Amino acid sequence: MKTEHWKEEPEDKDYPDAFNYLSLLTDPREAKKIVKSMKRSSRIDHFKAKDLFRASGLPHLTADDHEVDKDLNKVKSGKLLSPVLLVRGTPLWVADGYHRICASYHLNEDEVIPCRIVDRIITTQ
Numbered sequence: 641m642k643t644e645h646w647k648e649e650p651e652d653k654d655y656p657d658a659f660n661y662l663s664l665l666t667d668p669r670e671a672k673k674i675v676k677s678m679k680r681s682s683r684i685d686h687f688k689a690k691d692l693f694r695a696s697g698l699p700h701l702t703a704d705d706h707e708v709d710k711d712l713n714k715v716k717s718g719k720l721l722s723p724v725l726l727v728r729g730t731p732l733w734v735a736d737g738y739h740r741i742c743a744s745y746h747l748n749e750d751e752v753i754p755c756r757i758v759d760r761i762i763t764t765q
Contacts, residue, residue: 645744646754647720648684650736655679658725658735665733670761674735677758678725686752689745692724695732701742711743723754733760 655675662671693700701708711721721744724737734741737755744751 651722654736690749697731703746707739708742726757729760
């Protein structure tokens with residue numbers, strides 16, 4: 641499914657950002673495994689911005705937030721946004737792309753956003 645403002649694949653630079661964020665939520669070894677799983681996956685799923693907010697419990701930022709504004713300007717100038725990286729669970733973890741989701745929501749809350757989503761990996765010690 642091609643969407644108007646989005647690239648078809650995440651950018652390489654998104655994965656280290658996802659790892660940094662996930663390392664705050666879980667053991668760095670687990671975060672590394674999750675990111676590795678994201679890189680191996682070729683699947684892109686599509687979800688509405690409003691549903692991503694509901695599943696993650698995150699608020700949507702205002703359009704004047706610095707990073708959201710940058711992403712809105714990218715879209716206005718014709719640049720495509722990178723799909724977001726998600727970790728399935730309760731709550732949903734937005735590993736990378738929170739500001740892109742917010743920008744998309746301001747364009748259209750029903751915008752379908754391409755996402756690479758993987759399951760949470762639980763390691764036992």
